[in-house]
Amino acid sequence: MLILECPCCGVKAEETELSPGGEAHLKRFGPGSTDEDFETYMFARQNPKGVHFERWRHAYGCGKWFLAARCTATLEVFGTYPAQTTEPPAELIAKIKARRPDWKGWK
Amino acid sequence: MRRYSVFAIAREALRFHSGWEKAWRSPEPKKQYDVIIVGAGGHGLATAYYLGKNFGITNVAVIEKGWLGGGNTGRNTTIIRSNYLQDPSSAIFEKARALYETLSQDLNYNIMFSPRGLLMLAQTHHEVRGYKRTVHANQLQGVATEWVTPEQVKKLVPMINLHGPRYPVLGGQYQARGGTARHDAVAWGYARACSDMGMDIIQNCEVTAVRSANGVVTGVETTRGEIGCKKLGIVVAGHSGVLAEMAGFRLPIESIALQALVSEPIKPCIDIVVMANTVHGYISQSDKGELVIGGGTDGFNNYTQRGSFHHIEETLRALVETFPVISRLKMLRQWGGIVDMTGDRSPLISKTPLGNCFINCGWGTGGFKAIPGSGWAMAELVAKGEPGPLAAEFDMWRFKEGRFIDESVAAGVAH
Numbered sequence: 247m248l249i250l251e252c253p254c255c256g257v258k259a260e261e262t263e264l265s266p267g268g269e270a271h272l273k274r275f276g277p278g279s280t281d282e283d284f285e286t287y288m289f290a291r292q293n294p295k296g297v298h299f300e301r302w303r304h305a306y307g308c309g310k311w312f313l314a315a316r317c318t319a320t321l322e323v324f325g326t327y328p329a330q331t332t333e334p335p336a337e338l339i340a341k342i343k344a345r346r347p348d349w350k351g352w353k
Numbered sequence: 354m355r356r357y358s359v360f361a362i363a364r365e366a367l368r369f370h371s372g373w374e375k376a377w378r379s380p381e382p383k384k385q386y387d388v389i390i391v392g393a394g395g396h397g398l399a400t401a402y403y404l405g406k407n408f409g410i411t412n413v414a415v416i417e418k419g420w421l422g423g424g425n426t427g428r429n430t431t432i433i434r435s436n437y438l439q440d441p442s443s444a445i446f447e448k449a450r451a452l453y454e455t456l457s458q459d460l461n462y463n464i465m466f467s468p469r470g471l472l473m474l475a476q477t478h479h480e481v482r483g484y485k486r487t488v489h490a491n492q493l494q495g496v497a498t499e500w501v502t503p504e505q506v507k508k509l510v511p512m513i514n515l516h517g518p519r520y521p522v523l524g525g526q527y528q529a530r531g532g533t534a535r536h537d538a539v540a541w542g543y544a545r546a547c548s549d550m551g552m553d554i555i556q557n558c559e560v561t562a563v564r565s566a567n568g569v570v571t572g573v574e575t576t577r578g579e580i581g582c583k584k585l586g587i588v589v590a591g592h593s594g595v596l597a598e599m600a601g602f603r604l605p606i607e608s609i610a611l612q613a614l615v616s617e618p619i620k621p622c623i624d625i626v627v628m629a630n631t632v633h634g635y636i637s638q639s640d641k642g643e644l645v646i647g648g649g650t651d652g653f654n655n656y657t658q659r660g661s662f663h664h665i666e667e668t669l670r671a672l673v674e675t676f677p678v679i680s681r682l683k684m685l686r687q688w689g690g691i692v693d694m695t696g697d698r699s700p701l702i703s704k705t706p707l708g709n710c711f712i713n714c715g716w717g718t719g720g721f722k723a724i725p726g727s728g729w730a731m732a733e734l735v736a737k738g739e740p741g742p743l744a745a746e747f748d749m750w751r752f753k754e755g756r757f758i759d760e761s762v763a764a765g766v767a768h
């Protein structure tokens with residue numbers, strides 16, 4: 247069972263308390279963007295076998311959104327962090343690099 | 354290849370079954386093939402089979418990282434139906450269902466196709482409207498489905514509880530020629546026929562890179578060395594994104610775990626397939642007597658072939674309300690597969706940005722039923738380099754152009 251620590255309220259929440267929200271750090275494209283940008287934003291989401299950054303909501307807890315770094319091949323959780331950021335924190339990236347030396351890095 | 358028949362059984366019975374041949378060869382990979390198919394699931398093997406049967410292309414290798422049929426093909430709940438809403442879907446699913454009718458004879462392999470009837474329960478007013486609409490669409494498409502009342506549902510499934518407080522049965526959509534087949538047998542039957550045509554099925558061989566020159570595919574690197582090819586078909590379901598990255602493009606696909614489970618065997622109690630889409634529960638009874646139950650998908654990306662336990666709990670909680678008699682059953686086994694989900698819940702059978710490289714994926718939670726039709730359409734695409742009428746609408750550029758084949762709104766779920 248997946249357990250994520252909510253960075254907003256500090257609760258170690260198990261999966262049934264949380265609702266998944268898909269890829270994190272998306273750049274949103276809307277009217278006026280190119281077809282390619284809009285398609286990639288809307289449909290061609292990151293789907294790595296390995297390190298993945300995602301949005302989660304502590305739905306049956308404090309109700310707040312936060313972000314998590316997780317391995318989709320092993321379900322290992324590297325860490326969670328508040329959603330008010332455009333990229334993962336440097337310490338987290340360093341931690342993931344240490345755990346996954348062959349990881350190509352974030353974006 | 355020696356044919357299977359009643360006489361073969363008699364002959365082998367008289368000599369202690371010492372004369373059965375291996376169903377397929379396990380050859381060393383050659384240096385070069387006309388066509389390489391990556392992925393020996395049902396769709397990959399069917400593609401190879403129809404390449405040989407319909408187009409005479411037999412210098413083909415099917416490369417599989419594990420064992421053939423060990424992916425979603427060997428993990429699904431084997432529901433076969435063609436009652437889809439959109440015309441391109443019902444065309445390819447009905448083609449597949451029709452091919453299933455005679456597949457055992459075609460392959461000389463008993464795939465145990467059992468058109469026992471398939472019922473989709475309407476448990477909300479939204480579903481009532483949706484299924485009636487699908488029945489009307491199916492009539493225009495020439496697919497035989499009908500709307501049935503709650504009383505007719507009770508006749509079809511005597512053990513059902515029509516008056517569950519949360520999930521009352523308001524009617525259903527019935528396809529009399531829908532049903533099930535033996536999943537392993539479909540993979541094994543195609544594999545045997547492919548091997549018999551001289552194709553190489555190479556198991557325990559993982560594709561690790563795609564080679565190309567001047568924008569055209571030239572071969573693949575594998576854990577058993579480099580293998581060249583003129584054309585490449587990628588048919589790897591949940592791993593499509595991984596293979597697409599090797600080939601240098603991105604897909605509108607996300608990989609998610611979907612689970613199923615079986616109960617202890619009991620006496621015959623349900624002789625059709627019942628799908629309850631609102632609660633994500635599917636149930637049929639296997640020949641061994643086990644209840645085969647499929648659940649809903651997880652909500653997050655995952656490649657681990659196991660799902661979250663609470664989804665099983667949700668499915669069973671809802672099914673127990675609709676089928677109270679199963680409440681004391683013990684569940685024997687539970688497993689997961691990695692399904693490849695597209696935004697419109699319809700598959701891709703498509704050319705790709707890389708020349709002579711084709712992809713067949715996105716069958717998500719519902720591609721077992723499509724195997725023969727998908728292989729038929731994919732073989733045509735690979736052989737001619739252009740899609741035929743069955744595949745034409747399923748190209749990967751439809752997402753950019755807004756030509757969705759929307760089955761997610763139509764059914765709520767796939768299977």
Ligand SMILES: Cc1cc2nc3c(=O)[nH]c(=O)nc-3n(C[C@H](O)[C@H](O)[C@H](O)COP(=O)(O)OP(=O)(O)OC[C@H]3O[C@@H](n4cnc5c(N)ncnc54)[C@H](O)[C@@H]3O)c2cc1C
Pocket residue numbers: 391392393394395396397416417418419420421422423424425426427428429430431432433558559560561588589590591592596611612613647688689690691692714716717718719720721722723768
């Ligand atoms: C629990 C569950 C229930 C389902 N229920 C139904 C149902 O009732 N009805 C229905 O119609 N559908 C159902 N489905 C969906 C159906 O199983 C799939 O759509 C279908 O089997 C996909 O077949 P495939 O050949 O595309 O993929 P798979 O059978 O998964 O085959 C792909 C193969 O590619 C191989 N591969 C991956 N990467 C590589 C690589 N790098 N190199 C070499 N080989 C590789 C894999 O090992 C695998 O064997 C269900 C799925 C699941 C998981």
Ligand SMILES: [Zn+2]
Pocket residue numbers: 252253254255256257304307308309310
């Ligand atoms: Zn919280």
